[in-house]
Amino acid sequence: MNIAIVSLDNSDRILAGGKHVHQQLLKKALQKQGHSVFMIFPKRTLVFLVGRIILAILTKLHLLNRSFSYTWTLKCYCKSLSRQLMLVSQEINVVFAQDPVSAVAAGHVLTNAVPMVMTLHGYLARESVNYGNYSADEQKKVTKEALWYERESLKFARRVITVDSKIKSYLSEFFDSQKPVTVLKNAVNPELFRLLDSNSSKILKNELGLPENKEIVLVPRRLVRKNGVDIAIRACAELKKKNISYYFVVIGGGPEHSNLSDLIRQLGLSSEDIVLKGDTNHDLAIKYYEVADVVLVPSVVRDGVEEATSLSMLEGMAARKVVVVSAIGGMKEVIVNKINGFSFEQGNVGELTKLLIGLKKLTNEERSKIADRGYHDVCEHHHYERHAESYLLEFEKSK
Structure with missing residues (x-):
C-alpha cells in the first residue's frame, strides 16, 4: 500500500x-x-x-x-x-x-x-x-x-x-x-535507550559536561509557556535553599529562553545548579535520558493549552527512569502515582520540591521497581x- x-x-x-x-x-x-x-x-x-x-x-x-x-x-x-x-x-x-x-x-x-x-x-x-x-x-x-x-x-x-x-x-x-x-x-521506540552501569554513566556524563556527583533531573521541554520550565527552575531554587543536591538539565529551545535565563539569575541559581542546553536533536537527547536519574515534565495549562500524551514522559519511561509529571492532560491518563511514576499538582512548586526530596529517601530497589513498571507499561501500550x-x-x- x-x-x-x-x-x-x-x-x-x-x-x-x-x-x-x-x-x-x-x-x-x-x-x-x-x-x-x-x-x-x-x-x-x-x-x-x-x-x-x-x-x-x-x-x-x-x-x-x-x-x-x-x-x-x-x-x-x-x-x-x-x-x-x-x-x-x-x-x-x-x-x-x-x-x-x-x-x-x-x-x-x-x-x-x-x-x-x-x-x-x-x-x-x-x-x-x-x-x-x-x-x-x-x-x-x-x-x-x-x-x-x-x-x-x-x-x-x-x-x-x-x-x-x-x-x-x-x-x-x-x-x-x-x-x-x-x-x-x-x-516510542524503547530499543533506542540503553540501561547504563555506573561506570558507563560516569563516562557519558563527562562527555556531556555534567557533574558526576549529583543526581540529574532532566527537563526535556521546549521553552514555551505551557511547558512549565519556570516551575522546574523555581523547584531547583527551593532545593538549593534546603541543600538538596540535584542538577537540573533543560534540553530544548524556544521563545522563553531569555525570560527563563533571567529567572535563573533572579533566583540566585548558577551553572552549578542548572543549565539550559538549548535546541537538542533527538540522537543527543537520548544520551541525556540515559544519564538522567529523574525525568521531569512540569507542564501547566496556559492560554487554554493542556499537555497531551507527552513524548518526553514516554521516553523517560522507555529509558527506565523515574518520571515525574504534572497531573494534567494525557499525562494523568498514563502515570499512576507511585506505581509507574510520580505526579504533582500543576504549578505547585512546593509539592514538586517535596516530591523530589522524597525521591532521595527511596532505596535503589524502590526506584527500580517504579521505573521498571513504567518501562513495562510503555512496551505494552505505547x-x-x-x-x-x-x-x-x-x-x-x-x-
Missing part, C-alpha cells in the same frame, strides 16, 4: 519535538510492514524565503504586524503541500495528515477520492498563541486564522486521531464535531509498531 504522511513539520530535516519523532516512528513501522511511505512537507522555495525576509523587515519597521506573517506563512505551506500531493494523488491509497493545515491541503486536492485520517497532536489556535508572544490584537487575528484551518480540516478528514481525550472533547465541545474520533496516545497497526485500523474504518 502507498501511504502519504503529510505534515507542516519537516521531521526529515529536524528531529527534535514529539511530533517529529512520532512521524518518523510511524514511517519506520509502516515500512517494516512492507508499505511504501511518502513523506510530504512544505518546501521552502527561494520565493518563500525572500518573502519571509521582506515580511520580517516590514514587521520590524512596524509597517506590518506579526499576525500577517503568520497568516501568509500558513497559506504558503498549505499551497506547497497541495502542489506536492497533486503529483502523487494517483499513486496513494491513504493520507495520514498530522495537523489541520496539512488536512486542508490534502482535502483541497483529493476531494475525498483518497481516504484521509487526521491526527491532532494539540490545538493549532491555542498553541500558536502560546508559542508566539503576540500582542492582544495579534492574538485575535492569529486565533481566527488558525480556527479556520481547524474547522475546515474536519470537513475533509474521514476519521480523526487525537493523542488524548482532552483534545477529543475539544472537537465536540468547541466545533460541535460529529466526526469519528479515536484516542491514540503517542508511541510501542511504535503497535501504534502503526492502530493507524492502519483507522484507515480500514475510513473506507
Whole structure:
C-alpha cells in the first residue's frame, strides 16, 4: 500500500519535538510492514524565503504586524503541500495528515477520492498563541486564522486521531464535531535507550559536561509557556535553599529562553545548579535520558493549552527512569502515582520540591521497581509498531 504522511513539520530535516519523532516512528513501522511511505512537507522555495525576509523587515519597521506573517506563512505551506500531493494523488491509497493545515491541503486536492485520517497532536489556535508572544490584537487575528484551518480540516478528514481525550472533547465541545474520533496516545521506540552501569554513566556524563556527583533531573521541554520550565527552575531554587543536591538539565529551545535565563539569575541559581542546553536533536537527547536519574515534565495549562500524551514522559519511561509529571492532560491518563511514576499538582512548586526530596529517601530497589513498571507499561501500550497497526485500523474504518 502507498501511504502519504503529510505534515507542516519537516521531521526529515529536524528531529527534535514529539511530533517529529512520532512521524518518523510511524514511517519506520509502516515500512517494516512492507508499505511504501511518502513523506510530504512544505518546501521552502527561494520565493518563500525572500518573502519571509521582506515580511520580517516590514514587521520590524512596524509597517506590518506579526499576525500577517503568520497568516501568509500558513497559506504558503498549505499551497506547497497541495502542489506536492497533486503529483502523487494517483499513486496513494491513504493520507495520514498530522495537523489541520496539512488536512486542508490534502482535502483541497483529493476531494475525498483518497481516504484521509487526521491526527491532532494539540490545538493549532491555542498553541500558536502560546508559542508566539503576540500582542492582544495579534492574538485575535492569529486565533481566527488558525480556527479556520481547524474547522475546515474536519470537513475533509474521514476519521480523526487525537493523542488524548482532552483534545477529543475539544472537537465536540468547541466545533460541535460529529466526526469519528479515536484516542491514540503517542508511541516510542524503547530499543533506542540503553540501561547504563555506573561506570558507563560516569563516562557519558563527562562527555556531556555534567557533574558526576549529583543526581540529574532532566527537563526535556521546549521553552514555551505551557511547558512549565519556570516551575522546574523555581523547584531547583527551593532545593538549593534546603541543600538538596540535584542538577537540573533543560534540553530544548524556544521563545522563553531569555525570560527563563533571567529567572535563573533572579533566583540566585548558577551553572552549578542548572543549565539550559538549548535546541537538542533527538540522537543527543537520548544520551541525556540515559544519564538522567529523574525525568521531569512540569507542564501547566496556559492560554487554554493542556499537555497531551507527552513524548518526553514516554521516553523517560522507555529509558527506565523515574518520571515525574504534572497531573494534567494525557499525562494523568498514563502515570499512576507511585506505581509507574510520580505526579504533582500543576504549578505547585512546593509539592514538586517535596516530591523530589522524597525521591532521595527511596532505596535503589524502590526506584527500580517504579521505573521498571513504567518501562513495562510503555512496551505494552505505547510501542511504535503497535501504534502503526492502530493507524492502519483507522484507515480500514475510513473506507
